[in-house]
Structures are given as structure tokens and as C-alpha cells.
Amino acid sequence: MTQQFPELWYTEKYTQHFNSSIRIKEKLFSKKSKFQLIEVFDTYEFGKVLYLNNALMVTERDEFFYHELIVHTAMTACAEAKNVLIIGGGDGGVAREVCKYPVEKVKVIEIDPEVIEVCKKYFPEIAKGFEDKRVEVLNQDGFEYVKNCKETYDVIIIDSSDMVGPPPIGPAEILSSREFMENCKKILSEEGIFVAQSETPIFYFEFIKEYLKRVKSVFPVVKYAVIPAPSYGGIWSLTFASKGNDPSEPKREAPSGLKCYNKELHKAIFSLPNIWRMDEISNRI
Numbered sequence: 001m002t003q004q005f006p007e008l009w010y011t012e013k014y015t016q017h018f019n020s021s022i023r024i025k026e027k028l029f030s031k032k033s034k035f036q037l038i039e040v041f042d043t044y045e046f047g048k049v050l051y052l053n054n055a056l057m058v059t060e061r062d063e064f065f066y067h068e069l070i071v072h073t074a075m076t077a078c079a080e081a082k083n084v085l086i087i088g089g090g091d092g093g094v095a096r097e098v099c100k101y102p103v104e105k106v107k108v109i110e111i112d113p114e115v116i117e118v119c120k121k122y123f124p125e126i127a128k129g130f131e132d133k134r135v136e137v138l139n140q141d142g143f144e145y146v147k148n149c150k151e152t153y154d155v156i157i158i159d160s161s162d163m164v165g166p167p168p169i170g171p172a173e174i175l176s177s178r179e180f181m182e183n184c185k186k187i188l189s190e191e192g193i194f195v196a197q198s199e200t201p202i203f204y205f206e207f208i209k210e211y212l213k214r215v216k217s218v219f220p221v222v223k224y225a226v227i228p229a230p231s232y233g234g235i236w237s238l239t240f241a242s243k244g245n246d247p248s249e250p251k252r253e254a255p256s257g258l259k260c261y262n263k264e265l266h267k268a269i270f271s272l273p274n275i276w277r278m279d280e281i282s283n284r285i
Contacts (some may be wrong), residue, residue: 095129
């Protein structure tokens with residue numbers, strides 16, 4: 001007689017009234033680090049997946065949508081990016097994509113060293129960005145690093161865990177503060193690009209309006225973009241900012257062989273539904 005086992009599902013809570021679930025084959029890793037709960041599962045639809053504090057961070061199947069669009073949109077908008085700062089980025093995917101350019105230095109500020117080690121073990125194709133000799137990893141608080149930083153960066157990428165949502169949110173909430181953005185502006189070069197993941201407008205639009213209000217109070221140029229993200233509930237958003245450089249216009253070619261990013265998509269992600277356009281948002285904040 002064949003023994004029947006119940007199906008195993010992992011459920012992420014977006015709001016009080018909406019959850020998202022993935023059927024899992026096996027739990028591969030689970031540990032509470034100093035900062036957060038780290039979990040890795042093998043799943044039927046998305047391959048191996050990483051959760052931090054019960055929030056989905058990365059999947060083998062569709063990570064390239066997010067990593068390519070947050071990196072290549074910023075890097076092609078900055079024609080001569082040599083020094084790149086990544087806040088967060090513990091899975092290594094952003095560093096992997098940045099290193100496809102002739103950069104001189106890539107600094108990754110990831111507060112939790114255990115996230116990096118877990119990703120190196122379970123997501124080697126994503127975490128291989130850490131193998132590049134131009135990449136330096138500092139296990140520090142991103143807010144404090146930027147606050148005390150004396151260097152200048154051409155591209156600053158905020159690849160943080162969730163800044164809003166059901167508790168526990170984790171260590172990234174402070175990265176949405178005005179003080180953090182002011183400090184980022186101080187260390188950004190004149191033609192540099194700042195970009196941050198800024199949650200999904202489907203569920204967190206009230207947060208996004210306040211977030212964009214803070215960004216607009218710091219940077220003279222702010223562009224809001226919506227990108228495809230199947231495992232993040234369908235869509236996600238990125239917020240770009242600069243001292244004058246238009247991030248919605250590519251200034252150079254991207255590397256070949258990408259799965260997602262292209263020039264047409266670069267411009268298209270800034271073409272938004274009316275309710276999410278910057279002019280409409282500005283009227284309501």
C-alpha cells in the first residue's frame with residue numbers, strides 16, 4: 001500500500017487579506033541568524049527559493065527579471081560607471097550583473113554574513129558575483145556605512161529586503177528614510193544613478209507614495225518604474241534618482257546574452273498606468 005503524504009506549501013503574507021503560496025518539495029535550510037530567519041526550499045515551480053523573515057527574496061527560475069532590470073537600467077544610464085555600491089545584495093545576483101561591465105570597484109554592504117554563505121551554497125549560479133576580484137564585501141549596517149562614507153560612487157543600488165509589510169520586516173526598514181537618501185546623494189557622483197527596490201504597487205502603494213515623496217525631496221530627478229516579477233506577486237517597482245542624469249534614457253550598450261534587459265524594455269518600464277505615473281502621484285502626495 002502506497003503511503004500518502006500531505007502536500008507542503010509555504011505561505012507568504014502580503015496583507016491581512018492576501019497571501020501567496022508555493023508548493024515545496026523539501027526544506028533545505030532553516031536558521032535564525034542574528035538579524036533574521038533564513039530559509040531555503042526546493043519547490044516544484046521555481047526551483048530553489050530563499051526566504052528572509054518569511055518574505056520571498058530570490059528564486060532560481062525568475063531571478064533574472066529583477067537582477068537584470070535593477071542593474072542594467074542603472075548601469076546603461078550611467079555611461080562611465082567605475083565604482084558601484086550595493087546595499088544588501090546578499091544573494092550575489094546584483095554583483096554578478098554589475099561585473100559584466102568594465103567597472104573598477106564593486107562594494108557590497110550586507111549586514112548578515114550568513115545570508116551570503118547560504119546563497120553561496122544553495123544558489124551558486126546567482127552568488128558567483130562574489131567570486132569576482134573587483135567585489136569587496138563588508139558585513140556592516142548599510143545605513144551606517146553610507147552615513148560615514150568618504151568615497152564617491154557612480155551607481156548606488158539598494159537591493160534590500162522588504163522595507164514594508166507584515167512583521168517581522170527585518171533590518172531594511174531604515175533604508176527608506178530621508179536621512180539615508182540624503183547620505184546617498186552626498187556620495188553619488190554628478191552623473192551617477194541611485195536605484196532602489198521599492199516594493200509592489202499592488203499592495204503597498206500608500207508606502208510607495210510616501211517613499212517617493214522623500215526621494216523627490218532629496219533628488220532633483222526621480223523616475224518610478226514597474227517591472228515584471230512573477231514570484232513577487234506579478235510586478236515589482238524600482239525607484240531611480242539622480243542629480244540631473246535621466247535614468248530612463250540608456251547612454252550605452254548593455255552586455256550581450258541577457259535574458260531580460262534590452263533598450264526597448266529600459267524605456268518601457270517607465271511607461272506606467274495612469275494611477276502610478278509620477279505626475280499623478282505628485283498630485284496626491
